[in-house]
Amino acid sequence: MSVAGHVPPPFFKRGPAPLVRLAFFVSLSLLLLIADLRFHTLEWARLAVATVAWPLQRITWMPIDAAGDFGAYLTRQSALLKENQELRRRQLEAANLLLRQQHLEQENLRLRALLDMRARLPVEGRIAEILYAARDPFSRRVIIDKGSQHGIAGGQAVVDEVGVIGQVVRVFPLTSEVLLLTDKDQAIPVEVQRNGLRAVLAGVGAGMMELRFLASNAEVQVGDMLVTSGLDGVYLRGLPVAKVVKIDRDSSYSFARITCAPLAGVERHGLTLVLGARTALPPQPDDAPATPERPAGGKRVKKKTR
Amino acid sequence: MQPTHSSRRILLPVRNWFIVLTLFLALLLNLVPFGRLPGIPDWVALVLAFWCVHQPLKVGMAAGFVLGLAMDVADASVMGQHALAYVLLAFAAAGLSRRVLWFPLAQQALHVLPLFLGMQLVMMVTRMIGGAEFPGVLWFLSSFVAALLWHPVTYLLLIPQFRPEDKDVHRPI
Numbered sequence: 001m002s003v004a005g006h007v008p009p010p011f012f013k014r015g016p017a018p019l020v021r022l023a024f025f026v027s028l029s030l031l032l033l034i035a036d037l038r039f040h041t042l043e044w045a046r047l048a049v050a051t052v053a054w055p056l057q058r059i060t061w062m063p064i065d066a067a068g069d070f071g072a073y074l075t076r077q078s079a080l081l082k083e084n085q086e087l088r089r090r091q092l093e094a095a096n097l098l099l100r101q102q103h104l105e106q107e108n109l110r111l112r113a114l115l116d117m118r119a120r121l122p123v124e125g126r127i128a129e130i131l132y133a134a135r136d137p138f139s140r141r142v143i144i145d146k147g148s149q150h151g152i153a154g155g156q157a158v159v160d161e162v163g164v165i166g167q168v169v170r171v172f173p174l175t176s177e178v179l180l181l182t183d184k185d186q187a188i189p190v191e192v193q194r195n196g197l198r199a200v201l202a203g204v205g206a207g208m209m210e211l212r213f214l215a216s217n218a219e220v221q222v223g224d225m226l227v228t229s230g231l232d233g234v235y236l237r238g239l240p241v242a243k244v245v246k247i248d249r250d251s252s253y254s255f256a257r258i259t260c261a262p263l264a265g266v267e268r269h270g271l272t273l274v275l276g277a278r279t280a281l282p283p284q285p286d287d288a289p290a291t292p293e294r295p296a297g298g299k300r301v302k303k304k305t306r
Numbered sequence: 307m308q309p310t311h312s313s314r315r316i317l318l319p320v321r322n323w324f325i326v327l328t329l330f331l332a333l334l335l336n337l338v339p340f341g342r343l344p345g346i347p348d349w350v351a352l353v354l355a356f357w358c359v360h361q362p363l364k365v366g367m368a369a370g371f372v373l374g375l376a377m378d379v380a381d382a383s384v385m386g387q388h389a390l391a392y393v394l395l396a397f398a399a400a401g402l403s404r405r406v407l408w409f410p411l412a413q414q415a416l417h418v419l420p421l422f423l424g425m426q427l428v429m430m431v432t433r434m435i436g437g438a439e440f441p442g443v444l445w446f447l448s449s450f451v452a453a454l455l456w457h458p459v460t461y462l463l464l465i466p467q468f469r470p471e472d473k474d475v476h477r478p479i
Binding site: 059063184205 | 384432
């Protein structure tokens with residue numbers, strides 16, 4: 001193409017054609033999408049980039065933090081006094097319950113020992129503050145200000161003073177991501193407090209949840225409280241989760257459509273408590289080891305043959 | 307180089323560090339945690355589209371891809387979601403660059419609005435294939451805000467290239 005000693009001027013050199021470049025980058029991004037959505041293999045890359053970007057993020061929060069501080073500075077004294085009074089009143093109310101709880105826990109422990117049941121392990125919590133809601137509009141996540149440096153691990157339950165908020169799904173050194181209950185991917189095993197009916201509660205987005213796979217004649221009423229059943233080994237038993245707000249029993253479907261509203265301030269900001277990891281549950285019946293009753297049974301058979 | 311092709315002002319050549327700086331500042335603006343507030347424009351997309359229209363030889367799909375990866379991590383979204391959308395945006399903006407600059411700024415904004423909407427549509431389709439929820443119609447408001455910002459952003463980003471208008475009476479032109 002080029003005559004000896006003659007090079008085309010650099011003016012025309014622009015690398016590969018735009019369509020070629022487009023195909024290259026699009027296929028690269030599709031590859032990343034599939035690797036992340038389907039195989040979840042990119043967490044290490046995410047961790048690396050997030051760690052590098054942490055100081056930058058801290059800088060960008062400054063204006064928002066400053067605005068919040070300024071607002072707090074301007075809070076009237078009367079409002080503070082009223083809040084103080086309210087908090088003191090609530091503390092007194094809670095004291096009644098707390099004092100009795102210690103007594104009840106002791107009693108429970110003794111009774112469980114009598115019945116030869118496994119003792120319920122006390123679970124310690126760690127207070128964390130919700131920094132902000134993640135910007136991703138397709139999922140419901142919040143970022144809290146405690147990370148792996150503070151002993152947070154993936155899978156821990158997050159509660160506030162009223163009930164369950166969600167679960168830690170991604171841990172960075174100084175922050176963690178919490179998937180809220182109202183996210184479409186989040187499911188939590190619950191039971192109806194009134195009659196102990198077990199079910200699975202799943203988020204449907206838009207701040208609501210749905211009780212799934214219950215027959216259309218299931219015994220659920222509007223206003224029923226749903227608490228965690230603790231079957232999943234993540235949440236402790238008996239944490240309040242949601243309240244039934246609407247039941248649609250259409251006999252043309254095999255399941256009732258039961259809409260629930262979360263009790264905790266799932267979509268609000270504030271302080272939360274990250275509960276410590278629970279100890280592993282006993283193995284499922286399927287993969288439990290064979291029972292060691294064999295020799296006894298064998299002897300008996302021998303006796304019979306004699 | 308002119309602000310628009312019909313303009314009679316001649317601009318100074320653009321400095322590379324200024325392009326990098328503006329893209330970086332846009333990334334910082336995107337990191338500000340506004341949560342789910344509707345109508346916050348995607349600053350990176352806006353600045354990227356601007357440079358792809360004005361400097362298609364310097365800023366292109368590679369820049370879009372890298373910025374997209376950064377946004378994917380910052381947003382806690384799926385890796386590759388922003389990268390794919392920004393690459394397509396950069397391609398379309400660079401393709402439009404020869405045509406768009408002949409129009410006045412208001413009509414340029416009308417040209418880039420479909421680009422931003424298409425970018426959001428790409429993101430939505432990729433995530434909904436992955437099983438995410440519909441983010442609501444209000445989410446698309448940010449594209450309209452970005453298109454409205456095209457006019458001020460054009461002046462803001464071209465400031466370093468404007469030269470003072472000094473009339474020299476002795477020069478014939």
